[in-house]
Amino acid sequence: MYIESIRAEFGELHHLEYHCKRIRRSVGAKNCDLILSELVGFANQLPEARSKFRFVYNDCGILEYSVTPYQLPRITSLRMIEGGEIDYSLKYARREELNALFALRGSCDDVLICKKGFLTDTSFCNVVVETPSGELLTPLHPLLSGTARQRLLDRGVIREAPIDRNILHNCERIRLVNAMIDLEDEIYIDRSHIL
Numbered sequence: 274m275y276i277e278s279i280r281a282e283f284g285e286l287h288h289l290e291y292h293c294k295r296i297r298r299s300v301g302a303k304n305c306d307l308i309l310s311e312l313v314g315f316a317n318q319l320p321e322a323r324s325k326f327r328f329v330y331n332d333c334g335i336l337e338y339s340v341t342p343y344q345l346p347r348i349t350s351l352r353m354i355e356g357g358e359i360d361y362s363l364k365y366a367r368r369e370e371l372n373a374l375f376a377l378r379g380s381c382d383d384v385l386i387c388k389k390g391f392l393t394d395t396s397f398c399n400v401v402v403e404t405p406s407g408e409l410l411t412p413l414h415p416l417l418s419g420t421a422r423q424r425l426l427d428r429g430v431i432r433e434a435p436i437d438r439n440i441l442h443n444c445e446r447i448r449l450v451n452a453m454i455d456l457e458d459e460i461y462i463d464r465s466h467i468l
Contacts, residue, residue, distance in 0.1 A: 274331050274366040275299045280453050281319045281326040281340060286312065288452070291420035296330070299363050304332045311335045325453055329366050343453055350466040351395065351447070352381040353438060356388050361416040371396050371416075381468060385447070386416060392436040394419075398449035401431055401456065405445055409456075410434045421450040430456065441467055 277296060280287040289312070297305040308330055318340060319326065328338035354377050359370045375396040378384045383395045392412045394400060399422040402410045409431040411422055425431040441447075441464055448461040 274329055274336065275364055276327065276329050276366040277364060278452050279326045280343070281324045283321055284319045286319070286326060288420055288424060291423055292452070294423075295364060295418075295420060300330070300332050304334075307334055315340075323453075345454065345458055345460060346382075348382040348395075348449060348460055349462060350381040350468070351383055351385040351462050352378050352468045353385045353387060353441075356386040356393060356416070359386070359388070359416065362418075364417060379468075381466075385467060387438050388414070388416075390438050392438060392440075395449060398451045398454065398460075401425070401448040401450060402436055402440065403445045403448060403461070405443065408432070409448070410436060412436050419450065420452050421455065425450065425456060 277292055279289070279292050293305060293309060296308055311334055315338065320340065323343045324340050325343045326338070326340050329336045354374060356374060359374070361371060374384050374386055385395055385400065386393045391414065392400060393414065394416045399411060399415055399419040404410065411431045411433055413433045413435045415422065426433065444464055446461045446463045447467065448456060450456055454460055
């Protein structure tokens with residue numbers, strides 16, 4: 274089973290083409306078309322305010338869904354941890370490994386997951402590293418290639434790079450993005466708050 278969260282606002286689903294690409298990678302083109310046809314039926318239930326349209330699906334279609342009001346999370350600190358062999362290349366509904374890593378955050382708001390010394394993601398966001406020159410870099414090998422990350426890459430706003438954990442000594446801050454959080458929402462963590 275897979276899970277998808279789509280930003281709903283002003284009565285519409287945002288960036289559906291990027292979510293469709295991810296759904297297609299998970300269940301194939303034919304099944305993706307089935308799921309998209311089901312999504313169209315939900316359009317009249319979408320609120321005007323920013324909300325999270327979340328659904329669980331498999332090859333046969335949407336199994337369950339919810340629409341909930343969304344407020345930006347307050348994340349001001351990250352604990353850097355090693356993720357070992359974790360694999361979250363598809364957006365699986367099961368998140369036990371990610372939840373176990375999140376539990377290691379201690380007094381921090383979230384974790385910054387590394388694999389073999391290179392940055393990947395937090396427990397629920399892709400990361401964008403802001404360099405002193407203002408360049409915006411995202412890890413070359415994230416745990417999940419998120420929809421917001423891909424949009425920013427396509428627009429040339431961010432650039433992929435292998436980001437060694439030691440680069441954090443030279444960065445200004447880390448920004449967080451996902452389907453619900455845009456770069457403009459300015460959720461960022463100063464390097465002094467990355468432990």
